[in-house]
Amino acid sequence: MKKTKNDFLIMFSFGFLLMALVYFDVINSLKYYLSDYNGHTYVYLPHFFSKEYFWEGWKAVPYCMWHFTALFFYKILRIPLEVSAAYSACVYALFSYLVFYWILQKIALHREIDDGCVKLSLLSFCLCIVQPLSFYWVDVYSFSMNPLYNPTYMCVRGFSLLCFCLAYDILCYQKNPEHKGIFFKVENGLKKHYVYLAVLLFLSVLAKPTFAEMFIPAAAFFMLTEWMMRIGRKDGSAGTYFKHCLNMLLCAVPALAYAFVQFFAYFLLGGSYGQGGSLIITGFLEVWKIHADNVALSLLLSLLFPLFMILADPRYFTESEEGKLSIFCFGIGFLEAAFLGESGQKLADCDFVWPMMSAMLILFLLSTVRLNVLENSQNRSKWHNLAYACGWFLFAAHAFSGVLYFINSITAEY
Amino acid sequence: MKKKYMPYILALLAFLAFLFIPFHRADILFRIWVTGMDEELMPEEFVLYYATETSGFSQEQTIHGDYDKAHDRVTFRINAALADQITLLRIDFPNETQVLNIYNVTSSSGGVIKRQYNPCNFFSEENITAQSGLYALDLVPRFAHAYIGTTGDDPYVVLSDGLSRNIVGCSDRFLLIKILISAYLGLCSWLYEKSFRENEK
Numbered sequence: 001m002k003k004t005k006n007d008f009l010i011m012f013s014f015g016f017l018l019m020a021l022v023y024f025d026v027i028n029s030l031k032y033y034l035s036d037y038n039g040h041t042y043v044y045l046p047h048f049f050s051k052e053y054f055w056e057g058w059k060a061v062p063y064c065m066w067h068f069t070a071l072f073f074y075k076i077l078r079i080p081l082e083v084s085a086a087y088s089a090c091v092y093a094l095f096s097y098l099v100f101y102w103i104l105q106k107i108a109l110h111r112e113i114d115d116g117c118v119k120l121s122l123l124s125f126c127l128c129i130v131q132p133l134s135f136y137w138v139d140v141y142s143f144s145m146n147p148l149y150n151p152t153y154m155c156v157r158g159f160s161l162l163c164f165c166l167a168y169d170i171l172c173y174q175k176n177p178e179h180k181g182i183f184f185k186v187e188n189g190l191k192k193h194y195v196y197l198a199v200l201l202f203l204s205v206l207a208k209p210t211f212a213e214m215f216i217p218a219a220a221f222f223m224l225t226e227w228m229m230r231i232g233r234k235d236g237s238a239g240t241y242f243k244h245c246l247n248m249l250l251c252a253v254p255a256l257a258y259a260f261v262q263f264f265a266y267f268l269l270g271g272s273y274g275q276g277g278s279l280i281i282t283g284f285l286e287v288w289k290i291h292a293d294n295v296a297l298s299l300l301l302s303l304l305f306p307l308f309m310i311l312a313d314p315r316y317f318t319e320s321e322e323g324k325l326s327i328f329c330f331g332i333g334f335l336e337a338a339f340l341g342e343s344g345q346k347l348a349d350c351d352f353v354w355p356m357m358s359a360m361l362i363l364f365l366l367s368t369v370r371l372n373v374l375e376n377s378q379n380r381s382k383w384h385n386l387a388y389a390c391g392w393f394l395f396a397a398h399a400f401s402g403v404l405y406f407i408n409s410i411t412a413e414y
Numbered sequence: 415m416k417k418k419y420m421p422y423i424l425a426l427l428a429f430l431a432f433l434f435i436p437f438h439r440a441d442i443l444f445r446i447w448v449t450g451m452d453e454e455l456m457p458e459e460f461v462l463y464y465a466t467e468t469s470g471f472s473q474e475q476t477i478h479g480d481y482d483k484a485h486d487r488v489t490f491r492i493n494a495a496l497a498d499q500i501t502l503l504r505i506d507f508p509n510e511t512q513v514l515n516i517y518n519v520t521s522s523s524g525g526v527i528k529r530q531y532n533p534c535n536f537f538s539e540e541n542i543t544a545q546s547g548l549y550a551l552d553l554v555p556r557f558a559h560a561y562i563g564t565t566g567d568d569p570y571v572v573l574s575d576g577l578s579r580n581i582v583g584c585s586d587r588f589l590l591i592k593i594l595i596s597a598y599l600g601l602c603s604w605l606y607e608k609s610f611r612e613n614e615k
Contacts (some may be wrong), residue, residue: 300598312606
């Protein structure tokens, strides 16, 4: 499936559209003094301008990849500060879009699906903007799988998807050495892939540690479950698999080390906006209930499409490796959101809901991929068509909410 | 024959049980969407006094509402059990000389907005039985905004009996969400049976 000149044109047209939307969104939200972009651009970023305040800035945002990118545009290329912030957001939005496109393309190739460039571009674009459904009569806050208002989450999004794909190929190869790899060629061994995973995880922590906070424990539980099952089977494979577990743990060490340094800087050295907050274990859903009186409704509005796929096709999510890994990711993310919080004034900031939001994006990705694969399978009875139509309708509803988000955000007057 | 229908009968029973098992009643969130004409003057807190059949307004019967700057709104959480006893409500504005621009008033429960009031109707003469400390109460029906000029002399408005009961009389038992979840589960299971069951992994 070679790309023609037109394919590139279509692919980058959607990418350009996404960048344009993000650009105007950021420029407008910078005017609002309570927006995340405003805080990161006018409060944190200036700390990195001089050596004198650099340490203070790093303590407040040790996950500073987005800030350094904005700094590159501002200090090296001499572009105005607001435009630098918008450009760096555009860079990471395009990066995520290309990663989505690459994932969908790799799966299409693997499943021998003849998806055109337009469909892949459109799906990637939609995955970049999907939002929880919103209705004027609903009075609950729904957490988004694409919090476009947050620069650091937008920065980690592409890395998180790459980590998931690489981990999937590694885990599949560890289970079955005949697995050649869908995203990465793992047929010649895993050594360099372990290094790739370590680097990608570290980069994700440098962008925002929230993905690693969810993914490392999820992968660990996933592997431990498999190891226990092998011990139960008594076929002698548990020992070999345990070595794989140790290798994966080593991959996580750099990311974990930097995450602990961040944690230390943020909570113990006073980086937490100087408010002296600390990590606390809360009552079940205590933080969530600050923003949503009805958590079930909040969750349903966020995950209507993935829940449809999980309930309508449960075997995929309980038997396939990627499906199981995504469920583990969401389970860990949900538990962190349900039981963790920051003490004091920052409890309402929901800083431990971010990991769940990353897991929600993975569920969205896999649900889309699964629906696309099923639609291209041989089963095309009227019931199948109805099921596919329902799935795409829900997906489109989430994407439409994303379009509405941009319209509201870009046209908002502050 | 019996075996064939058993899963459906069990599913129906589970659905009915889920629907009719009473959940606790959700609290009422009474929200006033308001901006100050001068942002610097907007203080943090509003107070809602309530009277019951046995006692009038008093310092012991208050609900404090925090002003949420991000959403321009004040939220009062009224306990569901308390709501049955409330007969009258009094909204106390901050002790500041300022003009408040109220552009929406809602009463929601269980995550669903049950009542939405046009500020011009909400603060109309028939809905306000008493007021104090206000130097202006201008209603602009064209834009559905109410402008309230408050002084530093304990400004408040007392809502009428009917409006007060209307605000607090919408406590939800999560029936809508239960029906939605059941319908959603039913649709997904049905599609699974009809189409996805025989799919390959």
